Amino acid sequence: DTEVTQTPKHLVMGMTNKKSLKCEQHMGHRAMYWYKQKAKKPPELMFVYSYEKLSINESVPSRFSPECPNSSLLNLHLHALQPEDSALYLCASSQGQNSNQPQHFGDGTRLSIL
């Protein structure tokens, strides 16, 4: 079991669809993260939110749009994705962006683009 909850667990969408991935934590963490992980590769950082403000965008294409409505929730809005965007999308949280406390990860959303 994980303290970071991601929904849905699986998502299949066409290239013209709009969908959203959701992430929730109730540990009082003030930093939240999105990672992308392709098969047999390590997770790659996409975005970081610190105190509900976007802190880091690792040059992610604009078809991925993050949102942090409050300190417990993190969304990733998807629009006009490409087949190469098929991957496992992981959410994580930590006490703070510059805290030495570890990150806690969800089990991810497995996204397939048709």
Added chain:
Amino acid sequence: DAKTTQPPSMDCAEGRAANLPCNHSTISGNEYVYWYRQIHSQGPQYIIHGLKNNETNEMASLIITEDRKSSTLILPHATLRDTAVYYCIVRVDPLKPGGSYIPTFGRGTSLIVHP
């Protein structure tokens, strides 16, 4: 960034100790060493972290050499459920230019525990 080097794969017999090495020769000052693991189809799971001293928790032990240039994660009695990819990460001092505690994942070590 402080980089890490890990063997791509290892195997271990069930019930025996699994010793996973990591080299981080460019580590400096107050940079911590973290270990995570990722079991198939799950998100990464935090295991342990340390700065200078050896650390132990209910999952594993972390042995850091005196010069801090390498470390070893020890799973004292490996089980089949410990089969996973193990990531050793050095989180760069956020006070350094371009530094932050956000971990950067390398390729890790794929540990297979066999009966």
